[in-house]
Amino acid sequence: xxxxxxxxxxxxxxxxxxxxxxxxxxxxxxxxxxxxxxxxxxxxxxxxxxxxxxxxxxxxxxxxxxxxxxxxxxxxxxxxxxxxxxxxxxxxxxxxxxxxxxxxxxxxxxxxxxxxxxxxxxxxxxxxxxxxxxxxxxxxxxxxxxxxxxxxxxxxxxxxxxxxxxxxxxxxxxxxxxxxxxxxxxxxxxxxxxxxxxxxxxxxxxxxxxxxxxxxxxxxxxxxxxxxxxxxxxxxxxxxxxxxxxxxxxxxxxxxxxxxxxxxxxxxxxxxxxxxxxxxxxxxxxxxxxxxxxxxxxxxxxxxxxxxxxxxxxxxxxxxxxxxxxxxxxxxxxxxx
Amino acid sequence: xxxxxxxxxxxxxxxxxxxxxxxxxxxxxxxxxxxxxxxxxxxxxxxxxxxxxxxxxxxxxxxxxxxxxxxxxxxxxxxxxxxxxxxxxxxxxxxxxxxxxxxxxxxxxxxxxxxxxxxxxxxxxxxxxxxxxxxxxxxxxxxxxxxxxxxxxxxxxxxxxxxxxxxxxxxxxxxxxxxxxxxxxxxxxxxxxxxxxxxxxxxxxxxxxxxxxxxxxxxxxxxxxxxxxxxxxxxxxxxxxxxxxx
Ligand SMILES: Nc1ncnc2c1ncn2[C@@H]1O[C@H](COP(=O)(O)OP(=O)(O)OP(=O)(O)O)[C@@H](O)[C@H]1O
Ligand SMILES: [Mg+2]
Numbered sequence: 076x077x078x079x080x081x082x083x084x085x086x087x088x089x090x091x092x093x094x095x096x097x098x099x100x101x102x103x104x105x106x107x108x109x110x111x112x113x114x115x116x117x118x119x120x121x122x123x124x125x126x127x128x129x130x131x132x133x134x135x136x137x138x139x140x141x142x143x144x145x146x147x148x149x150x151x152x153x154x155x156x157x158x159x160x161x162x163x164x165x166x167x168x169x170x171x172x173x174x175x176x177x178x179x180x181x182x183x184x185x186x187x188x189x190x191x192x193x194x195x196x197x198x199x200x201x202x203x204x205x206x207x208x209x210x211x212x213x214x215x216x217x218x219x220x221x222x223x224x225x226x227x228x229x230x231x232x233x234x235x236x237x238x239x240x241x242x243x244x245x246x247x248x249x250x251x252x253x254x255x256x257x258x259x260x261x262x263x264x265x266x267x268x269x270x271x272x273x274x275x276x277x278x279x280x281x282x283x284x285x286x287x288x289x290x291x292x293x294x295x296x297x298x299x300x301x302x303x304x305x306x307x308x309x310x311x312x313x314x315x316x317x318x319x320x321x322x323x324x325x326x327x328x329x330x331x332x333x334x335x336x337x338x339x340x341x342x343x344x345x346x347x348x349x350x351x352x353x354x355x356x357x358x359x360x361x362x363x364x365x366x367x368x369x370x371x372x373x374x375x376x377x378x379x380x381x382x383x384x385x386x387x388x389x390x391x392x393x394x395x396x397x398x399x400x401x402x403x404x405x406x407x408x409x410x411x412x
Numbered sequence: 413x414x415x416x417x418x419x420x421x422x423x424x425x426x427x428x429x430x431x432x433x434x435x436x437x438x439x440x441x442x443x444x445x446x447x448x449x450x451x452x453x454x455x456x457x458x459x460x461x462x463x464x465x466x467x468x469x470x471x472x473x474x475x476x477x478x479x480x481x482x483x484x485x486x487x488x489x490x491x492x493x494x495x496x497x498x499x500x501x502x503x504x505x506x507x508x509x510x511x512x513x514x515x516x517x518x519x520x521x522x523x524x525x526x527x528x529x530x531x532x533x534x535x536x537x538x539x540x541x542x543x544x545x546x547x548x549x550x551x552x553x554x555x556x557x558x559x560x561x562x563x564x565x566x567x568x569x570x571x572x573x574x575x576x577x578x579x580x581x582x583x584x585x586x587x588x589x590x591x592x593x594x595x596x597x598x599x600x601x602x603x604x605x606x607x608x609x610x611x612x613x614x615x616x617x618x619x620x621x622x623x624x625x626x627x628x629x630x631x632x633x634x635x636x637x638x639x640x641x642x643x644x645x646x647x648x649x650x651x652x653x654x655x656x657x658x
Binding site for chain 2: 272275278285292295298
């Protein structure tokens with residue numbers, strides 16, 4: 076290697092690490108922006124108020140409950156668009172069970188209702204997995220189909236309306252806290268750790284990455300790829316379903332469209348976090364940062380008194396930046412595939 | 413010396429198309445048999461019948477005296493026959509260690525939980541590759557960043573590490589530059605020195621003569637010639653490949 080070659084290599088690897096870390100830098104940047112804005116406009120701090128931090132963390136948790144399982148699916152080179160309505164389906168299923176048991180439901184019923192919600196979600200996951208793994212339906216189309224079906228099913232069983240419940244136990248779960256941390260945040264954090272463990276420390280995780288890069292390689296290595304895909308879509312459905320349980324518990328109501336506004340944000344969080352539509356890359360840590368970027372934008376815009384519609388514009392722009400960064404990363408690293 | 417692999421009267425029909433008819437040859441330990449032939453001659457079909465991807469319409473394959481015909485690709489691989497396909501079947505986004513162990517990863521326990529032992533797999537990969545004369549500059553980097561020859565070496569390392577006694581390679585040098593082609597030919601010599609039997613599919617005359625201990629020429633699904641390189645020449649091989657029999 077000549078000196079200039081070495082220099083270009085070092086330069087490229089510096090740019091590469093900057094591109095890899097851009098989401099962190101971006102998060103710090105927008106936090107700094109809102110802090111300065113708050114100091115100038117109101118003379119108050121944005122960042123150093125527990126209430127603000129809690130609100131951001133809860134918003135990020137909602138996004139994460141859909142985005143965590145989705146990350147695994149995207150790393151494997153697929154997508155799951157049905158998650159929004161899996162969330163709604165699970166939320167409605169749980170609410171119906173609690174309501175059927177009456178206002179004196181008690182813990183046992185709430186826990187049973189949550190299990191029913193999870194089962195409803197697993198059902199969607201099994202259908203997705205079966206379509207993609209066994210019938211070779213492209214996941215984009217297949218999960219778009221189950222998106223419609225799950226949406227319809229949730230609306231039908233809910234009678235087209237929101238299913239409100241009255242349960243102190245459910246409310247305690249949705250609005251309580253553990254050691255000062257809101258329950259939804261704790262749940263999302265635990266799930267994030269579990270998904271991180273799966274993706275980086277298990278055989279299942281390696282096979283997920285390998286699947287995103289070269290399915291034939293995984294098949295020739297003797298891995299049961301159909302079973303693997305099945306499990307991926309079930310994991311995705313379960314995390315989205317848990318999102319639905321949290322929703323019903325927080326708002327004392329199950330709504331068929333509980334996850335709808337979050338779908339875009341969940342997909343965005345995964346791609347901002349470094350995943351790629353072509354599969355084979357992405358991390359849970361990246362997705363967590365992505366979710367926080369969106370949550371900060373959402374809350375920051377409300378906080379600064381701008382019309383809330385701006386959040387759609389802002390999040391859309393961040394998605395485009397994420398895709399551009401991914402593209403230029405490929406260009407700089409070059410190489411095959 | 414008794415044969416490692418015996419291919420006996422293999423035939424394969426795809427619908428009305430007889431792609432392979434009555435193909436027989438042997439491979440001995442440490443021997444490289446080159447399968448030569450024009451496009452569509454049936455070379456890939458023959459090796460897929462050996463590696464268990466296709467089941468033959470007629471004929472048998474014996475490996476170390478045991479019948480192999482009818483077994484799955486997975487069972488054939490476990491028996492000690494590793495096939496290196498043209499696309500290498502590497503996961504480009506993983507490091508050499510994980511590629512070496514793909515599907516058979518090493519784990520250790522941390523706090524009672526099974527956790528991938530990436531360091532151990534990486535060490536093994538570096539060792540096996542060093543045995544092949546390849547020094548990986550950064551074993552933590554994904555194999556995407558490696559040269560074609562190095563990537564080929566990783567696929568071959570997988571065969572060695574899992575104690576393959578027969579390695580089948582389908583045009584391993586087709587997509588490579590000249591220096592990398594030489595690297596791969598050197599790897600084949602190393603495998604032979606270890607007593608591994610090799611079936612090499614090649615179009616390239618210099619490679620055929622450099623690596624082959626025996627040249628089997630296929631033309632339109634039948635064997636047009638089976639000879640030692642010292643008993644033949646370029647011209648004769650080409651004539652056979654074009655379908656003019658002896
Ligand atoms: N799965 C299949 N279904 C139907 N026909 C096939 C199949 N695989 C191979 N064939 C046919 O069998 C014949 C031999 O093909 P094969 O791939 O074995 O040739 P080859 O010698 O490997 O050629 P090349 O040098 O182009 O790789 C061809 O006519 C091909 O069209
Ligand atoms: Mg071929």
